[in-house]
Amino acid sequence: MTVPELARTLGVRDSVLIGLGSMIGAGIFATLAPAAQAAGTALPLALAVAGVVAYCNATSSARLAARYPSSGGTYVYGRERLGEFWGYLAGWGFVIGKTASCAAIALTVGAYAWPEHAHAVAVASVLALTAVNYVGVQKSALLTRALVAVVLTVLAVVVVVGLGSAEPSRWADGGAGGALGVLQAAGLLFFAFAGYARIATLGEEVRDPRRTIGLAIPVALGITLVVYTLVAAAALKTLGPHGLATAADPLAQVVRAAGAPELEPLVRVGAVLAALGSLLALILGVSRTTLAMARDGHLPRGLAAVHPRFGVPHRAELLVGAVVAVLAAVADLRHAIGFSSFAVLAYYLIANCAALTLTREEGRAWPGIPILGALGCVTLGFALPVASVLGGLAVLGAGALVYVARRRGTAS
Template identity: 55%
Template sequence: MIGLGSMVGAGVFSVWGPAIGVAGNGILVALGIAAVVAFCNATASAQLAAAHPVAGGTYAYARAEIGPWWGFVAGWSFVIGKIASCAAMALTFAAYAAPSGWQVPVAAAAVAALVAVNCFGVTRTALLTRILVVCSLLGLAVVVAIGAGSIPTSDPAPLADTNAYGVLQGAGLLFFAFAGYARIATLGEEVVDPARTIPRAIVLALGGAVVVYAAVGIAVTLTLGADAAATSAPLAEVVAATEWSALGPVVRIAAAAASLGALLALLTGIGRTTLAMARESDLPRVLARIDDRWHVPRRAEIAVGIVVIGIVLLGDLRETIGFSSFGVLLYYLIANAAAFRQTGSARRYPRALQVVGALGCLLLVNTLPVVASLIGTVVVLLGILYRAIRLRIGISAETSDGAGR
């Protein structure tokens, strides 16, 4: 449910407009490409999670399989990319649920409330996620039923012809909405029998998301056609374009629930990765404390929440998407490299899947807007510089202490 809540989140309610705008009549091909890359990444994450059932996801896996520096880059990419995603999810929720002029304070309040839920254990997190996912799926079912069974009040505009680059760019946008299964892998210390539970949860969540996305994508293209590219709320427009327009509020409620579900699962995963990095001193050690009663990284959760609220207060929804996609694709590139290195009984899937996954990540990251890629590169390099300085200072301090003794 945590993985499905991350994937069937705000993305499915908003991604079709920009994706159709660039992919045109190749939108379903773009969805297929995104699903294949996501499946390869999911199997890599599942294989790694089975061998390393600890908190931290690819940060911990890459440290164990290919070295501390690769682990740091993966963890840093995950944290910065998903913090941006948290801000986007909060702002999307407020756009659907809050009156005009109140979006920013409502978004900040939503982040604070969900951080509080996370501080009381993963069981409560999963319970709330179940409720939000059910609300989201009900709303999507309404959209799919209306799109498949109703006649639009006007003929949908024909989808534009596209080229290979447009299809790949559309796949990159759609991949952003798929990337929820990483949240499952970060919970290795908080579930029963993680070597069995986490791989199954990852594959099941991804399979469910692919089915939902395909159904919704077909409904959008049949009802709106190319007009979907001109709206930021295409699923609401699907309902409005038919005789069932009175059900528009149902879709808005579902979009708000989906945004909250994605935000909750994102905050959960980032907190656990922050915990793992703090344990290794790649982030301040003060964030490594586990709450004695609820067994959650409460300090890490609160710190992440404060940063997300800061971005909500200062940032813009559109500016966060490309930056987040850069971090997500880099994270999964390293996950595939780490899984490729595994041998013997640790191997659950063919190496060819990891090769396809890594190449897919490289291909899709090169379709992102240039500005987003440049900003992402700068932030990753700043993180690398921070770690290099910290290690240098640590080595110098040890040398000085030895000389003094």
């Protein structure tokens, strides 16, 4: 039986924009405040740590994605390089963790757009973007291009106003969070950097995968790191670590504290668009991993169906959209971020281990990169809040039990 394939419609530009759409927004509008609470004045150091780990993970993912340009990301890499169980565990962690991410970003939309009805707005956003994804990834890429352009413009305004303010700097208002605080903040910030995985999980939908993926991942990550650093500097200068940590809408507070309150509505619109761009790309990535796992029988095979007209995994997208909508109706934003970060760091731990098995002929990077990436994932994961660690371990353990039960059922 021939397995239907997805249409290859994405080039480098659209792939970069999908990565930017998933990273920029989540980091600035959802994780900057809790990261500042953990790291204090050392927030820039936490950004650097998260960036280094993300770079190692991106390099490992890019080499593996070029070798295996099909939907599924580390689910595919782990299965092919380490064995079926590790691929399954990576896919399980990705789907569960990123489903929580989708809920967190949807709640960010609600918090900035209509705080009094944040959950209702979050659910509506999920349903609307699920409909956009349903009619084809190329239309999603076109929408992402517009969203990223607007968001980058708004963030540029925040940086210029914040750093150019004549108000006294409040950067030193508060102490550093210590080594554990820096690592915890880096783990939370990793939630934002992980967006480059959307490019790898779209491997079956890009043209010339080796070239496209190899260029798109580092370019998207580099742009995002520069943007995060500038925005964090502006926020620390105007609000200080304590003010940033306690602000529900930190970037709106930045322009207000810098003496430009008339720009607050613009920032709120930018926050909503940034979160919508992230949510759009996140739903894409989760549905593609669901597709790959369904093809292999780890999820119901009916989810592997590809729409004959739109060329998308429509059943997987509808299921993911429904689950995220339910979570968005009941979830807590900061708890969802910590839980998602732990699950996704576990996912990249498997990616780095898989990259270590590549030979030079298969495009292996310098071995120190996946080793550093793996160690970074473990360190940042266990530095997260205890509730996030315990919740993540419980979910991964439940996934392992499901795998064992399914194997025994097949054997009998």
